[in-house]
Amino acid sequence: MIRDITLGQYYPGDSWVHKLDPRTKIIGTFVYLIALFLVKDFWGFLIAVTGILMVVAISRVPLSFILKGLKPVFIIILFTFFINMFMTKGEVLIGWKFLVITKEGLYNAFFMGIRLVLLIIGSSILTLATKPIKLTDGIESLLGPLKKIGVPAHELAMMMTIALRFIPTLLEETDKIMKAQMARGADFESGNIFKRAKSLIPLLIPLFISAFRIAQDLAMAMEARCYSGGENRTRMTAMTYEKRDILATLGLIAFVATILLERILI
Amino acid sequence: MSIQVRDLTHIYSEGLPYESVALKDVSFSIEDGEFVGVIGHTGSGKSTMIQHLNGLLKPRSGSITIGDVDITKGNVLMRDIRRRIGLVFQYPEYQLFEETVHRDVAFGPTNLGLTKEEVDQRVIEAINLVGLDYDEIGERSPFELSGGQKRRVAIAGVIAMKPEVLILDEPTAGLDPKAHKDVLEMIKKIHETQKNITILVSHNMNDIAKLVDKVLVMEKGRIAMEGTPRQVFSQAQKLKKMGLALPQASDMMNKLRNRGFDIKEGILTNDEAFVELVRILKPDIKG
Numbered sequence: 001m002i003r004d005i006t007l008g009q010y011y012p013g014d015s016w017v018h019k020l021d022p023r024t025k026i027i028g029t030f031v032y033l034i035a036l037f038l039v040k041d042f043w044g045f046l047i048a049v050t051g052i053l054m055v056v057a058i059s060r061v062p063l064s065f066i067l068k069g070l071k072p073v074f075i076i077i078l079f080t081f082f083i084n085m086f087m088t089k090g091e092v093l094i095g096w097k098f099l100v101i102t103k104e105g106l107y108n109a110f111f112m113g114i115r116l117v118l119l120i121i122g123s124s125i126l127t128l129a130t131k132p133i134k135l136t137d138g139i140e141s142l143l144g145p146l147k148k149i150g151v152p153a154h155e156l157a158m159m160m161t162i163a164l165r166f167i168p169t170l171l172e173e174t175d176k177i178m179k180a181q182m183a184r185g186a187d188f189e190s191g192n193i194f195k196r197a198k199s200l201i202p203l204l205i206p207l208f209i210s211a212f213r214i215a216q217d218l219a220m221a222m223e224a225r226c227y228s229g230g231e232n233r234t235r236m237t238a239m240t241y242e243k244r245d246i247l248a249t250l251g252l253i254a255f256v257a258t259i260l261l262e263r264i265l266i
Numbered sequence: 267m268s269i270q271v272r273d274l275t276h277i278y279s280e281g282l283p284y285e286s287v288a289l290k291d292v293s294f295s296i297e298d299g300e301f302v303g304v305i306g307h308t309g310s311g312k313s314t315m316i317q318h319l320n321g322l323l324k325p326r327s328g329s330i331t332i333g334d335v336d337i338t339k340g341n342v343l344m345r346d347i348r349r350r351i352g353l354v355f356q357y358p359e360y361q362l363f364e365e366t367v368h369r370d371v372a373f374g375p376t377n378l379g380l381t382k383e384e385v386d387q388r389v390i391e392a393i394n395l396v397g398l399d400y401d402e403i404g405e406r407s408p409f410e411l412s413g414g415q416k417r418r419v420a421i422a423g424v425i426a427m428k429p430e431v432l433i434l435d436e437p438t439a440g441l442d443p444k445a446h447k448d449v450l451e452m453i454k455k456i457h458e459t460q461k462n463i464t465i466l467v468s469h470n471m472n473d474i475a476k477l478v479d480k481v482l483v484m485e486k487g488r489i490a491m492e493g494t495p496r497q498v499f500s501q502a503q504k505l506k507k508m509g510l511a512l513p514q515a516s517d518m519m520n521k522l523r524n525r526g527f528d529i530k531e532g533i534l535t536n537d538e539a540f541v542e543l544v545r546i547l548k549p550d551i552k553g
Binding site for chain 2: 011176179182183185201210
């Protein structure tokens with residue numbers, strides 16, 4: 001059940017998208033997300049949807065797998081949708097007491113809904129097609145120039161690597177403790193909200209203790225291998241720009257140009 | 267009460283590129299009062315199999331009949347299943363969470379809906395059964411106990427539910443030799459006093475040889491061998507192929523026999539080996 005969350009989970013593969021330099025992918029994702037905010041009508045979204053579907057197709061990550069990742073944020077999308085639908089003033093379509101659906105509201109609801117879904121799909125394709133470790137390598141490299149003004153780029157990247165690395169570990173740990181307590185008759189699924197919150201105590205306390213233990217073990221293991229920060233540290237696999245990165249960048253420029261043209265012309 | 271498992275199949279992450287078949291057509295049966303050992307290489311499906319027995323995992327296909335109830339059917343109450351089948355996970359001390367040992371052990375029985383008197387009585391009984399002194403540790407925090415003591419408290423937490431089937435997944439992993447011996451003796455004592463079905467998953471062949479009535483050998487999600495310890499451990503070659511070893515005593519006696527000593531086959535425990543060695547070395551001593 002917990003494992004079903006795909007947001008931030010790697011989908012193994014060796015497609016073209018997987019092999020791109022993480023820096024290309026990070027910048028590309030950022031540009032895509034910004035481009036989504038430049039879109040002002042549904043034609044723009046059509047271009048954006050086409051673009052992301054092409055990337056998904058090339059990455060060979062099944063679309064159903066990505067859509068499953070939308071499940072946890074489904075409530076937020078729905079919430080945005082309804083707030084927009086009911087709270088926008090304008091030409092009234094249907095009204096019932098204080099609930100009024102306006103033409104502008106409906107438009108906004110769909111507009112925001114699509115934007116939100118695309119934002120999530122756009123960012124999840126990055127994490128689905130990039131190993132977390134490569135992702136943080138890319139971030140560190142991109143933040144590199146900021147080191148000069150005192151941004152601890154390496155430390156930030158290391159912290160992210162560790163955090164990402166421990167998501168599955170902690171999920172596994174949660175699963176294990178949950179099962180152990182369920183075997184002792186714990187019930188996490190029924191009762192009202194207070195009862196449920198209380199029933200989480202037997203899960204959370206052992207989980208916290210485990211998390212601290214794991215963190216301490218890790219710190220010890222890193223120190224034992226003389227870890228002392230980013231200075232003079234090299235990598236086993238150095239990142240290099242290849243032909244496909246140039247191609248991807250060209251594709252991205254073409255995409256942004258289309259979005260801008262659409263905005264200006266239509 | 268008996269356990270019948272028929273054609274159990276389980277697949278992890280079905281439909282994803284990293285799906286893996288954890289169990290494939292597993293069938294076996296366990297009679298009332300039996301002490302069963304489960305051995306197998308890491309990743310052979312032992313843990314997956316035992317989690318099915320109390321309904322924590324649902325099989326893809328197959329059936330598990332406990333007593334006269336098929337627990338894979340949708341209409342059974344999981345609470346009833348878990349009341350009857352106690353499962354002690356690997357490193358059970360990581361599930362401790364209460365402020366006192368008493369309250370932690372009481373967690374299971376309280377969930378069963380027993381009265382306070384009954385719970386208290388079971389807690390005291392369980393803590394004494396695992397070889398700890400209730401008066402000494404009952405009101406202490408479980409986190410300040412030693413590793414071996416923590417593990418016993420965690421096992422007590424399951425025993426206090428008085429399960430008809432007690433399953434232990436590597437209960438001695440990571441313990442020092444003394445705690446290892448104590449925990450094993452404790453398990454034996456619990457089996458003898460409660461007269462329940464006990465299922466022990468272990469990597470330690472010496473323990474298996476010494477304790478169990480029947481051995482299930484798992485390999486790649488299937489039951490590869492099944493029989494008494496004597497039957498199973500007589501097939502050294504087959505076990506070796508699966509990456510499993512013999513009990514130390516059997517191994518040593520086999521090696522001596524290969525060197526030409528007249529040693530009989532089928533020796534499992536240190537005690538048997540001792541008797542046999544005495545017979546060889548001092549033929550004039552009888553018994």
